[in-house]
Amino acid sequence: MIANRMNLRVLGSTTAIAAVAAIGLAAQPVHAVDWGGVDTHSIFVFHPGQASWEWVLTPGDHRRRAVERFRDEGRNCQYCHRHEMDLLAVIATGDGDAPEPYPFDHRPGVVDLDVQASHDGERMYWRFSWDAQSDGGDPMDADHPARVTVFFASDAVREATRAGCWGACHDDQRGMESDTDALDLTMYLAASRTQITRSGGGENYRSDSELAELISDGHFLEYWQARLTADGGVLPVDGYILERRHESDSPAVEVELEEDGDRRVVTISRALAGDADTRIDLESGNTYHGGFALHEGGTKGRFHYVSMEYSFSIDSDQGDIAVMGQ
Numbered sequence: 001m002i003a004n005r006m007n008l009r010v011l012g013s014t015t016a017i018a019a020v021a022a023i024g025l026a027a028q029p030v031h032a033v034d035w036g037g038v039d040t041h042s043i044f045v046f047h048p049g050q051a052s053w054e055w056v057l058t059p060g061d062h063r064r065r066a067v068e069r070f071r072d073e074g075r076n077c078q079y080c081h082r083h084e085m086d087l088l089a090v091i092a093t094g095d096g097d098a099p100e101p102y103p104f105d106h107r108p109g110v111v112d113l114d115v116q117a118s119h120d121g122e123r124m125y126w127r128f129s130w131d132a133q134s135d136g137g138d139p140m141d142a143d144h145p146a147r148v149t150v151f152f153a154s155d156a157v158r159e160a161t162r163a164g165c166w167g168a169c170h171d172d173q174r175g176m177e178s179d180t181d182a183l184d185l186t187m188y189l190a191a192s193r194t195q196i197t198r199s200g201g202g203e204n205y206r207s208d209s210e211l212a213e214l215i216s217d218g219h220f221l222e223y224w225q226a227r228l229t230a231d232g233g234v235l236p237v238d239g240y241i242l243e244r245r246h247e248s249d250s251p252a253v254e255v256e257l258e259e260d261g262d263r264r265v266v267t268i269s270r271a272l273a274g275d276a277d278t279r280i281d282l283e284s285g286n287t288y289h290g291g292f293a294l295h296e297g298g299t300k301g302r303f304h305y306v307s308m309e310y311s312f313s314i315d316s317d318q319g320d321i322a323v324m325g326q
């Protein structure tokens with residue numbers, strides 16, 4: 001049964017590639033990758049409500065046993081949640097354990113996301129495909145129907161290795177449960193603060209020199225994003241997260257969008273070598289840790305779909321996703 005489903009998946013994506021290739025003849029992509037030979041990872045992303053890092057670590061908010069197994073027994077989120085789609089799908093409707101004061105039912109709680117990754121010795125390429133979702137006539141961001149983001153860190157960011165996105169999602173950020181409106185905090189890592197409580201790290205910032213040292217130790221998350229525009233285009237966006245989210249003025253990533261009916265197909269690529277302190281060198285044999293986020297149906301801010309933690313490794317199968325050369 002599982003093998004059957006996987007075959008269908010592979011067939012499905014091959015068909016999509018054929019259709020896209022036919023459309024693509026007029027405008028050849030700058031970097032041609034043969035996606036037909038690259039494994040497709042069919043994962044799901046779900047709406048997490050206001051379940052912050054602090055929420056998942058607090059017994060009684062998150063299931064007590066889950067917290068114990070995560071904190072004391074070293075079990076990562078995927079250990080329990082790899083197949084828990086139904087459980088996580090109800091957060092969007094407000095029926096989950098995770099808080100969601102603005103439940104919605106005209107968008108799904110879970111979206112299937114197909115992920116592929118490859119490199120050609122010069123650049124690394126991600127390819128994402130998923131079904132466009134309706135905004136129900138009520139987009140939060142009418143200019144951007146969708147955004148897909150991959151973020152990653154070296155193993156210096158321990159919480160990213162254990163919990164992906166949750167390492168950067170705190171209870172006092174914009175729109176979260178402990179947001180006071182006064183702070184307007186974007187995503188940050190715990191190491192950027194001198195103190196963190198159940199409501200997050202607030203403005204307990206470490207000094208500039210301490211933050212600079214964290215960056216030189218590789219203690220930050222890098223992110224690459226393809227931001228779809230209402231006129232059918234796509235914008236490259238990248239940056240890093242430490243004491244807040246920093247968006248680059250001149251992104252190093254390149255993006256391409258090919259829409260095939262309701263299917264959105266996006267590639268994001270960047271040179272393997274990082275050209276700044278806050279751009280990670282992607283080296284053969286190394287493993288990187290992070291996850292994926294999808295804003296679909298015209299959503300913005302925290303109203304995205306996220307994955308649990310995923311790792312990828314260049315030229316090796318040590319991570320969840322092997323990024324092999326071609």
Ligand code: HEC
Pocket residue numbers: 048051056062063065066067069070075076077078079080081087088089090091095096097098162163166
């Ligand atoms: C030992 C297993 C286990 C681990 C490890 C674990 N969880 Fe959970 N998680 C659960 C269980 C059990 C529930 C509650 C199920 C229910 O509500 O019926 C839950 C609930 C949740 C919910 C709320 C679901 C809802 O319907 O509202 C979220 C979000 C969540 N977990 C995220 C995480 C994240 C993020 C991590 C890693 C930091 C993690 N979990 C680690 C077992 C686990």
